[in-house]
Amino acid sequence: MNLLEMSVTVYASLTRHLVRSLLATLGIVLGIAAVVAMLAIGEGGRQEALRQIESQGIDNIILRSVKPAEGNAQQTTRSYTQRYGITQRDVEHIESVFENVRLIVPVMEVRREIYLGQTSTDIKAVATTPAFLEVSRCRLVDSRSRFLVPTDGKILDPVCVVGTKAARRLFGHRDPLGQAVVIGNVSFRVVGLMENPGGGRIGGQFELNNLVCMPLETATSLWGGITIQMRRGMAEKVDYDFLYLAAKNIDAIPGTAGRLRTYLRGAHAQVDYEVQVPYELLQSARRTQRIFTVVMTSIAAISLLVGGIGIMNIMLANIFERTREIGVRRALGARKRDILWQFLAESVLLTSIGGGLGAGLGIATAAAAEMISRLGGEAGLKAVVTSESLIVALAVSVITGISFGTHPAWKAAQLDPLTALRHE
Amino acid sequence: MTQPSPHAPPPTAPLIELTGLEKTYEAGGTLIYALRATDLIVRHGAFLTVMGPSGSGKSTLLNLFGLLMRPTAGTYLLEGRAVSGLNDDATSAVRCKMIGMVFQSFNLLSHLTILENVCVPMQYAGLPRAAMRQRGKALLDRFGLDGRYGSRPTQLSGGQCQRVAIARALANDPPVILADEPTGNLDEQTGLEVMGIFQELHRSGKTIIMVTHNPAYRKYATQAVSIHDGRACET
Numbered sequence: 001m002n003l004l005e006m007s008v009t010v011y012a013s014l015t016r017h018l019v020r021s022l023l024a025t026l027g028i029v030l031g032i033a034a035v036v037a038m039l040a041i042g043e044g045g046r047q048e049a050l051r052q053i054e055s056q057g058i059d060n061i062i063l064r065s066v067k068p069a070e071g072n073a074q075q076t077t078r079s080y081t082q083r084y085g086i087t088q089r090d091v092e093h094i095e096s097v098f099e100n101v102r103l104i105v106p107v108m109e110v111r112r113e114i115y116l117g118q119t120s121t122d123i124k125a126v127a128t129t130p131a132f133l134e135v136s137r138c139r140l141v142d143s144r145s146r147f148l149v150p151t152d153g154k155i156l157d158p159v160c161v162v163g164t165k166a167a168r169r170l171f172g173h174r175d176p177l178g179q180a181v182v183i184g185n186v187s188f189r190v191v192g193l194m195e196n197p198g199g200g201r202i203g204g205q206f207e208l209n210n211l212v213c214m215p216l217e218t219a220t221s222l223w224g225g226i227t228i229q230m231r232r233g234m235a236e237k238v239d240y241d242f243l244y245l246a247a248k249n250i251d252a253i254p255g256t257a258g259r260l261r262t263y264l265r266g267a268h269a270q271v272d273y274e275v276q277v278p279y280e281l282l283q284s285a286r287r288t289q290r291i292f293t294v295v296m297t298s299i300a301a302i303s304l305l306v307g308g309i310g311i312m313n314i315m316l317a318n319i320f321e322r323t324r325e326i327g328v329r330r331a332l333g334a335r336k337r338d339i340l341w342q343f344l345a346e347s348v349l350l351t352s353i354g355g356g357l358g359a360g361l362g363i364a365t366a367a368a369a370e371m372i373s374r375l376g377g378e379a380g381l382k383a384v385v386t387s388e389s390l391i392v393a394l395a396v397s398v399i400t401g402i403s404f405g406t407h408p409a410w411k412a413a414q415l416d417p418l419t420a421l422r423h424e
Numbered sequence: 425m426t427q428p429s430p431h432a433p434p435p436t437a438p439l440i441e442l443t444g445l446e447k448t449y450e451a452g453g454t455l456i457y458a459l460r461a462t463d464l465i466v467r468h469g470a471f472l473t474v475m476g477p478s479g480s481g482k483s484t485l486l487n488l489f490g491l492l493m494r495p496t497a498g499t500y501l502l503e504g505r506a507v508s509g510l511n512d513d514a515t516s517a518v519r520c521k522m523i524g525m526v527f528q529s530f531n532l533l534s535h536l537t538i539l540e541n542v543c544v545p546m547q548y549a550g551l552p553r554a555a556m557r558q559r560g561k562a563l564l565d566r567f568g569l570d571g572r573y574g575s576r577p578t579q580l581s582g583g584q585c586q587r588v589a590i591a592r593a594l595a596n597d598p599p600v601i602l603a604d605e606p607t608g609n610l611d612e613q614t615g616l617e618v619m620g621i622f623q624e625l626h627r628s629g630k631t632i633i634m635v636t637h638n639p640a641y642r643k644y645a646t647q648a649v650s651i652h653d654g655r656a657c658e659t
Contacts, residue, residue, distance in 0.1 A: 005547045016535040328531045331492060332592070333520025333548035336512050418492040421531070 010345045021350060024314035027307030028354030029361060032393045035300040036362025039389040041369060044382030046289050053281045055198025057137050059250050061257055062276040063243040064203040084272035085238040100256050103246035105131045107202060110219050112184030114212060116170060123166045125183050125212040127219030135244040136208055138194040144177055145192035153217035161192035165209040181212060186222055188214055203242050203276055253279045304396060308404035315347050315408035326412055327420030340413035347405020348398055355397025359390050439599060439631050440466040445498035447484050457654040458484040461498060471626045471644055472633045476651035482635045483604060485656060489633055490523055490602050491515050520548045524593030524601040528608040530585040532577035538588045539573040545595040563591035583614035590621055601625060603634040619644060
């Protein structure tokens with residue numbers, strides 16, 4: 001029997017009991033749907049995590065100042081100013097000792113309000129150096145834009161560069177370049193518009209696109225280093241809130257990060273810093289992804305096992321019911337392998353249809369999950385259906401059909417023609 | 425040996441030769457003879473009826489002719505070729521191209537149209553689809569079922585179903601047609617119509633081997649075998 005005739009025969013057999021055939025595939029449909037949906041949501045999460053990690057710069061090490069717990073706070077005897085975090089001494093040490101560090105970019109949060117009319121905003125202002133643009137993976141948006149240059153710091157120019165989101169909030173549709181931004185009580189002229197395409201944050205904290213950057217020297221000259229006044233006369237002093245260290249190459253990152261941690265442990269009496277290594281986070285994300293893949297594969301295997309057993313049951317019942325048909329076909333000239341292929345093809349077609357329906361249902365479920373998660377407003381789940389996951393789902397359906405259809409088909413082929421013909 | 429009927433074609437070369445063909449079963453330690461050693465020659469163009477009481481071994485003989493069971497002993501030559509010891513593929517090929525079978529209960533596949541039913545043996549013979557459908561339609565036309573190609577067996581009368589079954593048996597133009605009580609499920613009039621078809625086939629040169637209970641059908645035969653307790657003898 002040729003392939004076309006086989007297909008026609010199999011189609012006729014399956015459509016004979018359409019509802020039963022579809023019910024038989026239900027296990028496969030749900031199994032594949034669950035796998036496709038979860039893979040899509042997992043892939044979306046993975047891509048989002050990788051995007052966020054990569055937006056921090058894969059060759060960067062980021063130090064962040066962290067306020068230690070109250071009990072551990074070191075207080076100077078003469079003042080109520082609490083000092084913590086990354087210091088100028090740390091910067092100098094790293095500059096002199098860490099030969100694999102190409103760039104050191106300090107970032108200081110300017111703890112001054114930025115006003116939109118009479119209302120204060122949550123837009124953050126930071127003071128930094130010209131190399132910040134490179135290490136933060138930002139880019140200039142307008143051809144007339146420029147970032148901070150060394151001269152700005154030297155002449156203590158009150159200029160700033162604003163992120164795209166901050167610019168929209170501050171100026172609406174007006175051209176932000178040349179406009180003034182009032183930070184604290186000082187007016188800064190906007191000389192540039194910048195954007196981080198990945199929507200990243202500095203050290204996972206401040207959204208780069210919702211930021212105003214000014215020269216470090218200008219901020220220091222204006223406010224003499226940033227001291228935060230707290231309640232009851234207490235104050236806090238932080239030299240740098242963040243320190244970007246750009247490595248000469250990616251291979252140097254693990255070693256540099258290790259040495260840096262060792263140095264910080266020795267130099268700081270308390271853990272008032274955090275070391276963020278996007279490269280390590282990326283490795284960790286990949287490990288998590290591998291674990292996720294193993295878990296998903298296990299779930300898929302279990303659901304397909306259940307679905308496959310369902311298919312086998314239906315096929316065995318089918319063969320019992322169609323024993324006489326098998327006898328007739330054998331009497332009319334069918335070989336054992338014709339019968340074997342016919343029933344195997346039925347099983348594979350059933351599971352393939354199940355796989356196709358399951359893939360469709362999985363895509364719809366993932367899309368629905370994404371839509372529902374975004375009903376609240378901000379970014380929710382992200383589902384990404386990859387062609388690989390669909391190919392794997394369909395391949396697994398076919399393999400399930402072959403695996404669980406072989407035994408019933410073999411059983412059908414082994415039936416004695418005469419016994420089969422006499423079957424009532 | 426056989427007395428040829430006045431209308432029979434002249435005897436020609438042997439189509440089937442059975443020598444010492446025997447079928448036994450073992451049940452509870454006892455050897456049961458379904459068919460005792462049988463010698464028989466059926467020539468091309470013969471119309472052989474096999475008669476005998478129920479359980480006598482008629483169907484066993486027909487199943488042996490149809491290669492649906494293997495003999496315990498003896499040889500079965502079909503067109504001079506020993507066919508009883510062939511492997512499954514070769515046996516199936518012989519069943520497909522050399523033998524057409526007609527059953528008492530028609531054995532049509534109810535989920536297929538009657539045209540598709542007729543095409544089943546041609547599928548296994550590897551005919552192209554177009555040629556298969558053309559031949560299937562011609563066979564149905566020949567038996568008065570033109571215009572009913574898309575009907576299901578459940579939509580036909582018993583006589584029509586048996587005509588479809590005969591068309592199916594002729595699908596690969598085999599030299600021999602085996603019929604197991606083909607009128608057993610039909611009323612007398614319809615049975616006679618079906619016998620008329622077999623007579624027509626016989627006249628066209630087909631060799632017919634028919635198991636029947638009805639002694640009235642002896643008149644169609646050129647050769648007759650009677651079986652009692654597994655012993656076959658020509659009458």
